[in-house]
Amino acid sequence: MKRILLTTVLASACAAAYAAPVSYDIDPMHTYPSFEADHMGISFWRGKFNKTSGVLVLDKEASTGSVDVKIDIASVDFGLDAMNEHAVSPEFFDSAKYPQATYKGKLADFVDGAPTRVVGELTLHGITRPVELKINRFKCIPHPMFKRDLCGADASAVFKRDEFGLTAGKDYGFSMDVNLRIQMEAVVPEKAPKP
Template sequence: MIGCAAPAHECAGIERRCRDAAPRRSAVRRSIAWTLLHRIVTMARRAFTMPHIGAIARRRLAVVACPDFRQWDLLMNKLTLCAVTSLAVFAGSAFAAPVTYKIDPSHTYPSFEADHMGGLSTWRGKFNKSEGTVTLDKKAGAGTVEVTIDTTSIDFGLDAMNEHANKADLFDTAKFPTATYKGKLAGFKDGAPSKVEGELTLHGVTKPLELKINKFKCMPHPMLKREVCGADASASFQRDQFGIAAGKDWGFNMDVSLRIQIEAVAAE
């Protein structure tokens, strides 16, 4: 019995209208509830601003005030809370900050090939010490690479050649102990970059150098329990453009081929 200050016959009429309207209201509520749930999911996916569901629902249900509307309001409050939570989770995922990875020097070795005596043979070497960082935003299709290479760590597999490479006519490591590469990840497909557009600073000279990413993969590291990303990249350049022209007068080809293996672990 609804508390009613009106005459008895009017109160009875109100109760009868509420009772008669109950099946219709139930159907309307179910329809509206499904519609609202569908809209909530859609809004969560698109990260739209949450509308005032409770107010809209009450306007659409402009029928006589029956006592179980308090249950309807409670349902609307729960739906609103659910929608807001979904939006927060979605927004946090959609707009997450780029992840920073620290290069693992024990799994990162820039290597190269250089001509000897105009095609007589090919010298191959690598740098044993390097460090740097990689940032990666898979959703945005963006990222950066910054690597510093210790040029004194050059290794041809022959001590005499290593010593010669450190001298002034080649890497001149006393004057230029490091080489750097800075660039932006580009050409993303399915969250993976296909190239790096950047600049190489070697022997005191800075020039554009694009790296081709031949392989790229990210996965949970089984021991570190953090994400690790790895890549195999390649490029080529003319060493005389960086002021390293030793052997040019003897017919040495100035082409240098780079092959870089790199692994980087997500920062804690």
């Protein structure tokens, strides 16, 4: 009887350990939020942010999780220096006053172990609004080099930039719609060496 009880306790402990949420560090070398915005109704400006950090938390067994992402606004990159300088100026992002954008959300609607949505809030230009991400792809694998768990995702959303106080071009008839696309990879951090 004691042996059965011990086996049950150990099995429960193992199951609980397996079900525990796992934290992943977002890999800044493989995570680039990009966006597309109207230019006078005749073309689109496309850009990305080159510096991103944050944490993904995932509980595969419970089908829950969260994301907490920080974006360096001054790292905006349109592929054109003059446009980059304008984008960080007070007339647009005003990166001196608002140096960081954040996105915090909960993973939702898991299908076959993978989330299909993120329900969260974007803080941009000092304003926080709900923005829901559609997850187009989500997958976790053992990292081929680090030998630690690696998760990646492709997500998208559409939001109105004037709701965040970014109204440049509105008086000229620019559409305020922004198409957001996020490529993200995150890896379980390396364990600190024991003293």
